[in-house]
Amino acid sequence: MGCHLQLSYTEAMNSTSGLQLDLLRPAEAPPRRALWDNIKGIPGSMQLVDIPHLRNTWIYMSAHIVDGIKFLAAGAVVDAARRVFVWLYQRVKLRYSTSAEFVLGDPSYEWIVLFLTDNGVWQQAQDFRVTSKSSKLVYGVSVSADPEIVGSADYVPTYESPQLFRWRRYWVEVVRYRTQIQGPNGQVQQTAAIVLTVFTRNISVLSELVEEAHRGYQDKIKPFVTIFLADSPSFGGTFFWNVKRKPHRPIESIILPEGTLDDLIADAKRFFASEAWYNRAGIPHRRGYLLYGPPGTGKSSTIHAIAGLLNIEIHSFSLASTFMDDAFLQRATATIPKRSIVLVEDIDCCLPARDDDDDSDGGSPVRHSRSRRNGVTLSGLLNMIDGIGSEEGKLFFATTNYVDRLDSALMRPGRIDRRIRYTLATCAQARGLYERVFKDAEVDMELGSIGDAETLPTSGSAPLAADLDKFNASLSLDASPDPEPSAPSTVGAGVTDQSAAAHSSAPASSPQRISDERLAELGQLFAAEVRDYEFSPAELQGYLLSNRLRPIAAATEMGAWVARQRAERQEKVERKAERKEAHARCACEDGGGPLPATPPPVLPSPTPTLTPALESQLDQGGDTDAAAVSPTVPLAVATTAAPASPPLASVDPTITPGANLDDQPVPNIPKPVNGINGSS
Numbered sequence: 271m272g273c274h275l276q277l278s279y280t281e282a283m284n285s286t287s288g289l290q291l292d293l294l295r296p297a298e299a300p301p302r303r304a305l306w307d308n309i310k311g312i313p314g315s316m317q318l319v320d321i322p323h324l325r326n327t328w329i330y331m332s333a334h335i336v337d338g339i340k341f342l343a344a345g346a347v348v349d350a351a352r353r354v355f356v357w358l359y360q361r362v363k364l365r366y367s368t369s370a371e372f373v374l375g376d377p378s379y380e381w382i383v384l385f386l387t388d389n390g391v392w393q394q395a396q397d398f399r400v401t402s403k404s405s406k407l408v409y410g411v412s413v414s415a416d417p418e419i420v421g422s423a424d425y426v427p428t429y430e431s432p433q434l435f436r437w438r439r440y441w442v443e444v445v446r447y448r449t450q451i452q453g454p455n456g457q458v459q460q461t462a463a464i465v466l467t468v469f470t471r472n473i474s475v476l477s478e479l480v481e482e483a484h485r486g487y488q489d490k491i492k493p494f495v496t497i498f499l500a501d502s503p504s505f506g507g508t509f510f511w512n513v514k515r516k517p518h519r520p521i522e523s524i525i526l527p528e529g530t531l532d533d534l535i536a537d538a539k540r541f542f543a544s545e546a547w548y549n550r551a552g553i554p555h556r557r558g559y560l561l562y563g564p565p566g567t568g569k570s571s572t573i574h575a576i577a578g579l580l581n582i583e584i585h586s587f588s589l590a591s592t593f594m595d596d597a598f599l600q601r602a603t604a605t606i607p608k609r610s611i612v613l614v615e616d617i618d619c620c621l622p623a624r625d626d627d628d629d630s631d632g633g634s635p636v637r638h639s640r641s642r643r644n645g646v647t648l649s650g651l652l653n654m655i656d657g658i659g660s661e662e663g664k665l666f667f668a669t670t671n672y673v674d675r676l677d678s679a680l681m682r683p684g685r686i687d688r689r690i691r692y693t694l695a696t697c698a699q700a701r702g703l704y705e706r707v708f709k710d711a712e713v714d715m716e717l718g719s720i721g722d723a724e725t726l727p728t729s730g731s732a733p734l735a736a737d738l739d740k741f742n743a744s745l746s747l748d749a750s751p752d753p754e755p756s757a758p759s760t761v762g763a764g765v766t767d768q769s770a771a772a773h774s775s776a777p778a779s780s781p782q783r784i785s786d787e788r789l790a791e792l793g794q795l796f797a798a799e800v801r802d803y804e805f806s807p808a809e810l811q812g813y814l815l816s817n818r819l820r821p822i823a824a825a826t827e828m829g830a831w832v833a834r835q836r837a838e839r840q841e842k843v844e845r846k847a848e849r850k851e852a853h854a855r856c857a858c859e860d861g862g863g864p865l866p867a868t869p870p871p872v873l874p875s876p877t878p879t880l881t882p883a884l885e886s887q888l889d890q891g892g893d894t895d896a897a898a899v900s901p902t903v904p905l906a907v908a909t910t911a912a913p914a915s916p917p918l919a920s921v922d923p924t925i926t927p928g929a930n931l932d933d934q935p936v937p938n939i940p941k942p943v944n945g946i947n948g949s950s
């Protein structure tokens with residue numbers, strides 16, 4: 271058996287030589303045991319060993335060993351070369367390059383991503399992270415030509431291996447990597463960073479690159495307002511600003527009493543233009559505005575429109591976030607770049623109400639009291655507003671629905687320099703809103719027809735019907751041929767369907783633009799149905815949008831809508847009063863006392879409200895009350911229907927007209943009716 275093995279092995283040896291030995295398959299190689307037996311000469315097999323065979327074996331093995339050594343040497347050389355190259359590369363990189371890191375969450379990260387996109391660097395990538403887009407700014411790579419699909423997702427490359435590209439005459443290396451960082455409470459946050467290395471010793475090249483990236487970013491986002499939301503916890507001092515973009519809001523789309531916006535914009539522009547003066551005078555270069563009033567009156571919209579007009583970014587804080595605390599506010603504010611808006615919406619929401627103050631220790635009682643929900647204190651908020659981080663050309667905006675909850679320390683000049691009161695819509699605003707929604711609207715005769723049976727109220731009030739008749743008589747659309755007189759048909763509550771007749775003679779379904787005069791007339795008709803300070807602009811906008819394709823019906827049906835709203839409000843008031851009464855009855859039964867008779871609730875109509883003019887006088891000592899610019903509103907308590915206004919004292923006897931608001935208790939703006947005033 272052993273001999274047979276040896277023989278076959280010998281044959282194999284004879285038939286192979288040199289490099290061919292390498293091709294021997296393991297199956298053809300002699301069993302190791304046989305080789306071992308040959309060499310060691312185990313008794314019993316000694317007689318089988320012959321020298322030539324042993325020599326062949328040695329030749330075979332030495333060939334392998336030599337080959338192995340060759341491979342090892344080659345590997346060592348390659349490895350050494352690689353190490354030398356890396357070493358040299360690192361030296362060159364260190365000596366002849368400058369690097370910068372851009373961390374996700376920092377605004378500069380956005381600049382660089384966009385810069386790399388514009389320079390086509392991403393095009394070489396093969397590995398992407400896809401996120402559904404929340405903004406219209408495309409960072410990623412365009413992958414679809416379908417306009418329905420384009421822009422619906424972001425393709426952000428995720429590769430971690432270095433990429434080289436040429437910028438101007440320099441080579442630039444880009445590496446993007448993902449990492450995790452751990453917060454103080456053990457939370458883990460995923461983050462990413464981009465490292466750019468420019469191969470030059472001239473550091474100004476890198477800063478030029480960053481500046482170019484910033485400029486490109488600003489050009490690209492010009493049509494957008496960028497909003498950085500501080501809505502994630504910070505990790506080891508790193509802040510994660512969640513970035514959102516909104517298209518610019520045209521300033522004309524904000525309908526406020528005349529002069530309000532112009533005044534505010536002029537003030538902000540003056541502020542930015544007078545940095546040198548601030549520095550010379552030793553006054554911190556910052557300015558604070560408080561916009562206050564019921565919900566849906568345009569406070570946030572104003573800020574976004576101003577940010578768009580001045581081309582500045584908004585950094586917004588939500589004080590209600592559970593992770594917010596004083597230290598976060600301070601550090602996050604310090605990261606906000608110069609010439610930005612710092613926005614705190616609903617600034618009252620994290621602070622204890624004034625009523626709570628009484629329980630605190632004297633002096634400035636709420637100064638250190640903690641928010642009910644998180645670690646933000648009034649003291650922390652004040653430091654954020656006028657601390658070092660806020661001094662570099664920043665506009666501070668705060669909004670609130672509950673101005674009377676704010677501490678006077680917050681309202682003092684230097685922190686809040688101007689207060690602007692927002693009210694529910696006046697008739698003039700209602701008209702402006704109507705015209706804004708339907709300006710340049712193309713009206714399909716069919717949809718816009720005033721005589722359309724489906725759009726007309728079937729049981730309209732007489733004044734409405736009369737208005738409609740009057741309006742019908744003058745209704746015609748620009749560029750439409752004069753309607754042929756036709757037999758009038760009666761539709762709805764006695765309204766002549768002249769438009770329907772016009773429709774029958776007009777070319778079917780040819781949208782036509784409403785002329786400005788007609789638009790103004792329709793706007794007037796619309797506004798005539800509402801009272802001053804009865805509905806918020808947001809409510810009116812909601813109604814108008816639900817009739818966006820029916821401008822004429824929107825005007826003519828407004829009366830019905832208003833009637834419905836009033837009925838609903840009255841119903842709510844009654845329900846609320848019933849609940850209160852039931853509650854009181856229960857309490858009396860529990861306590862055993864007699865139940866006092868309560869008069870049935872009546873929805874106050876008209877709703878007494880402080881007019882903007884009155885508010886203006888109250889604010890004279892303060893910097894502003896922009897809503898008061900309207901000189902036509904008399905100093906009185908506005909009533910929504912009664913011709914005679916109740917005396918001022920009936921609203922709040924503590925308010926002295928013309929006095930500085932800071933010297934007075936904050937005026938007690940009448941409680942909203944059914945929550946329409948926003949302060950439920």
Ligand SMILES: Nc1ncnc2c1ncn2[C@@H]1O[C@H](COP(=O)(O)OP(=O)(O)OP(=O)(O)O)[C@@H](O)[C@H]1O
Binds near residue numbers: 526811
């Ligand atoms: N004065 C206004 N002019 C034009 N549109 C307005 C006005 N007020 C409100 N709107 C519209 O109503 C909606 C809500 O407005 P916005 O968010 O600015 O109100 P707000 O006062 O900030 O409300 P809140 O106090 O609830 O935050 C927006 O879509 C805006 O277009």
